[in-house]
Amino acid sequence: MRAADQDPPRFTEKVDVARILLDVRAIDPRGRPLLGLDPADFEVRIDGRVARIESVQHITGEPVANPPTTTQLQHAMDGRLVVFVFQKSLDGSRIPGLMLMLRELGRSVGTFSRHDRVAVLRFDSRLDLLLDFTQNRDLVRKAFEHDVLFGDGTAPGKPQGHSLRPALDRERVALSYSMERSLLRIAEALAPSPGPKSIVVVGHGFGQLGSMGVTLEPAYDDAREALQRARASVFCLDVTNADYHSLEAGLKVVAADTGGLYQRTHVFTQAALDRVFAALEGQYVLFVEKPALGPGSHRLDVRLKDRGGVALAPSAYVNDDPTVKRYP
Secondary structure, three states: OOHHHOOOOOOOOOOOOOEEEEEEEEEOOOOOEOOOOOHHHEEEEEOOEEEOEEEEEEEEOOOOOOOOOOOOOHHHHHOOEEEEEEEOOOOOOOHHHHHHHHHHHHHHHHHOOOOOEEEEEEEOOOEEEEEEEEOOHHHHHHHHHHHHHHOOOOOOOOOOOOOOHHHHOOOHHHHOOOHHHHHHHHHHHHOOOOOOEEEEEEEOOOOEEEOOEEEOOOHHHHHHHHHHHOOEEEEEEEOOOOOOOOOHHHHHHHHHHHOOEEEEOOOOHHHHHHHHHHHHHEEEEEEEEOOOOOOOEEEEEEEEOOOOOEEEOEOEEEOOOOOOOOOO
């Protein structure tokens, strides 16, 4: 056969489309998780422009038999990572609520999947690691019942899987004398672990009250972006015995920025806990086609379409490596 008679070579064009993963929780007006959602139920806008959702994966604390890839959903195979952060205060308007939350959370330990790993931290004048990630429910219950109020933070135990200790050693967190700096340290500690994480802050709030209202420390900007990079959502249980107080602003802001939830606990305590634990039960990972974006933080808006519920998602997508300034 002559070369001229042979079929010409065929060329195909392959376009690799970059994707981003967005962690979203969907709840109905009563705080219950919405199940069975697909890409058509969500709308994602980045900097005001609609981004195409390629697929949706719902994950819980149970292992996923056939995740899309082992790297993208490794967290679903290993169970959830949940960090409890307790603000310790002996103020008369706070300590009763803190004691109540410790008691109720101790009773709720059994709601976690056997695959979930839980860590416990305390913030007083600085951040203390009371219990490193563990699946041992008895250790978690002991941390709630005793260590938060009386532990010295010197024996967080042997971690199961990812450890918070390298990034939260006592010398490193000595300067974390504010919640803003503490949130930054926690985000840095969580960043090496793949997948989404949940942080439950049980406390009374943060920020500085001045003539212009409550302001957050400049370190919060770093903390917010670090939490978003680490795929960490913050759920806040406010223990203050008041219908309103100025420092709740910090709790509300970090919850909104990270796709979490803020709840007061001084009335309808069980309902507040139920809403947070329902949101922790499961979430959706949205695989979204990545638009052309410059480096830095970009406004993110995720909504449910025609489902009568709320999508809890971060307020921004960070498109660069963690090379921003760091507060001490």
